Amino acid sequence: MKAYTSYTKEELTAELTALNNKYKEYQDQGLKFTMARGIPNVDQLAFSMPMMDILKEEDDYVSSDGVDARNYGDLMGIPEARKLFSEFLGIKPEETIVMGNASLNIMYDCMSRAMLKGVLGSEKPWCKYDKIKFICPVPGYDRHFTICEFLGIEMIPVKLTEWGPDMDAIEEIVKDECVKGIWCVPKYTNPYGGCYSDEAVRRLASMKTAANDFRIFWDNAYAHHYIYKDVNVLNILDECKKAGNPNRCYIFGSTSKVTFPGAGVAFFGASEENVEFMKKQLSVQSISWDKINMLRHVRFFKDMDGVKAQMDKHAAILRPKFDSVLNALDKELSGLDAGTWVKPDGGYFITYQTVNGCAKRVYALCKDCGLTMTDPGATHPYHNDPDDSYLRICPSYPSASELAKAIEIFILCVKIATVEKLLK
Amino acid sequence: MKAYTSYTKEELTAELTALNNKYKEYQDQGLKFTMARGIPNVDQLAFSMPMMDILKEEDDYVSSDGVDARNYGDLMGIPEARKLFSEFLGIKPEETIVMGNASLNIMYDCMSRAMLKGVLGSEKPWCKYDKIKFICPVPGYDRHFTICEFLGIEMIPVKLTEWGPDMDAIEEIVKDECVKGIWCVPKYTNPYGGCYSDEAVRRLASMKTAANDFRIFWDNAYAHHYIYKDVNVLNILDECKKAGNPNRCYIFGSTSKVTFPGAGVAFFGASEENVEFMKKQLSVQSISWDKINMLRHVRFFKDMDGVKAQMDKHAAILRPKFDSVLNALDKELSGLDAGTWVKPDGGYFITYQTVNGCAKRVYALCKDCGLTMTDPGATHPYHNDPDDSYLRICPSYPSASELAKAIEIFILCVKIATVEKLLK
Secondary structure: OOOHHHOOHHHHHHHHHHHHHHHHHHHHOOOOEEEOOOOOOHHHHHOOHHHHHOOOOHHHHEOOOOOEOOOOOOOOOOHHHHHHHHHHHOOOHHHEEEOOOOHHHHHHHHHHHHHHHOOOOOOOOHHHOOOOEEEEEEOOOHHHHHHHHHHOOEEEEEEEEOOEEOHHHHHHHOOOOOEEEEEEOOOOOOOOOOOOOHHHHHHHHHOOOOOOOOEEEEEOOOOOOEOOOOOOOOOHHHHHHHOOOOOOEEEEEEOOOOOOOOOOOEEEEOOHHHHHHHHHHHHHHOOOOOHHHHHHHHHHHOOHHHHHHHHHHHHHHHHHHHHHHHHHHHHHHOOOOOEEEOOOOEOOOEEEEEOOOOHHHHHHHHHHOOEEEOOOOOOOHHHOOOOOOEEEEOOOOOOHHHHHHHHHHHHHHHHHHHHHHHHO | OOOHHHOOHHHHHHHHHHHHHHHHHHHHOOOOEEEOOOOOOHHHHHOOHHHHHOOOOHHHHEOOOOOEOOOOOOOOOOHHHHHHHHHHHOOOHHHEEEOOOOHHHHHHHHHHHHHHHOOOOOOOOHHHOOOOEEEEEEOOOHHHHHHHHHHOOEEEEEEEEOOEEOHHHHHHHOOOOOEEEEEEOOEOOOOOOOEOOHHHHHHHHHOOOOOOOOEEEEEOOOOOOEOOOOOOOOOHHHHHHHOOOOOOEEEEEEOOOOOOOOOOOEEEEOOHHHHHHHHHHHHHHOOOOOHHHHHHHHHHHOOHHHHHHHHHHHHHHHHHHHHHHHHHHHHHHOOOOOEEEOOOOEOOOEEEEEOOOOHHHHHHHHHHOOEEEOOOOOOOHHHOOOOOOEEEEOOOOOOHHHHHHHHHHHHHHHHHHHHHHHHO
16 A cells, blocks of 8 residues: 555645545444443343353352351452452462452552552551652553542553563663552553563562552453453562562452453452451451352352353454454555554454544544544543554444444544645 | 349349359350341341342343443443432432442542542542541441541540430530541441431531531431331431531441342432532542442332332341340349440340440450350440440341340340449
């Protein structure tokens, strides 16, 4: 394909006219699509329906330690749930707490407790510092950034590549003792889709930090969410232990994109010492979480083979959707100098990086044509993408036919914005 | 009955010998009971079992606003749940947020957010004050006090009577602008069992507070949990509105003792302005709560008549248990000058007030005889009951026969401790 950058001004003008005509045609169709959030499709929800009537008799509600799941008790989660989800995270049951319906809530809670009380080893609550800072690999997950912004934690963006964040930059930044932690989505990163390399994981676990209560917030949201390839990311807790920093990492996970978003179970993993410390804090805010839902999940999956079988089904639904987006991008935008993207191995997103200064324009064009995309800037702290370049594509929710149309519109808008930019 | 206080020393000594012999007999039986926590009995849990398979087809999972309860969405709760539980609290749906599995968690969250960010109308976050204080009517609920202690909020105890807290004292205390709020269990108070009088509610709603961001934490845990009499407690939100302080109260409730403790739904009520303010904060920590469980609850109860029918069943189970405790206390301790108690109209507790200086001894005697009671001091901030007098009796969990035996032991221990005291 001939790159737009090699077009003459006349060619660009003619192209823009043609593109705008096509755009007008789409607009006239009054379409309404969303590729804004990483939401499972209704077909994916159906996989978990057998879970809903798996508990039948009163006896089914008794957990393996004899606790009636319908009553108070087992603050750390029922033993069989701690076992299953510790395996999910690749750690030990004693290192795992199974809690409520969403890992976002656990992450917020960990951060707010750190602010109010500090973490294990803190000299004082984080809110007692004049300023504390968190490292935020970008592009990243907007809800992580919102937590920091809400709590007044200064965010330091660091570039994320296909292989993890810029470790050289991070190793410099953590020499500042105000830097208390880093947000990581290590596997099928949100929204990049890449995976942290062994080197990145090892350097995060072993780097020398000025703050001795530094925490890696390891949001392993897509731990088993392969689409094309189940990539092996090193276990952060193992690496932290090996490096002599066993308490450095907090691991988060949930079944939101395994069973039901917001109605699954969420879990936390860390060193036993961290878990014991947290147990005392959790006992202030909770008597116990929803153990009935834990039982449903454990009885449904039985073991990690059950989870993996379910993830195969999800992959089978998501793969053709990702194929459809990636093939269209390849076919329509390859070699056009209109931006770049990376084929992810799993997760829920494709990141499209426009020519600098075009992301907002693409978003606006899409919107005016009935296609809702994630807000531009959402991938960056304070909604500030200095290059105005990152856009997140979420192919999971629309049906196949909706998605095909949506991606046509997206590509058209990318082309228009790019040509407009070159004509300026 | 002849009061112990009128016994001669010889009579007391003889009585103590007789009591100790009886105690030894119980001890030899190797009994093991608990009256430590307000936990529904297994028979009560059975009432809600039909709820567990009430959602059958995929269509059953769609809420009234068309949102699939199995997916993300509806941060404030599904409309039908907001409607039902607003009626539960006696307020409007727009004044109600339906959330997770436990109101304790909501209360903790409200307090921790107030510390980190302040409430609507705060000049600054509460943690930025050198000191803030909360009023704690005593006897009260230990978990309320633990939240304050954890967050470093100084607690000011105020005496609770059968008709509510000492309002004269409270109206003085709130002249201090460091006093930011009060914990209240207005109906069938934990553990007193009394109800706030109309006067108490009106004075709380209308009193002049130095802090203009004063909050009443109104834990309406037993809103419909009558045993003998459904008492009408004035609606705090109505009274706050009438008094021109619409944003003063936060109301909390849950179905923990309606359906399943820890696996029910919990809800928050406040002025629309408070609710809007809170919505923004909640969006930082959550995408949505477990809407499937909300749907189960709404479909099961249908309306407040359904809730009330269920509460009648609970009362029918609890009444003979409370009868058994109260009759035994009346029969064995009336006129003995060995302490006092009040017959509650509802709730989960009976407060036994020993002769000063005897509560810890009674607890220890019970424990050594296999009967676990709530820790003495749990009814007071910092576990400090200056009179060493308050004990909480929780009759709900044991079976009828266990309970009969447990209360025999309790009464015996009260007698021993009282006589010992008089002999000192």
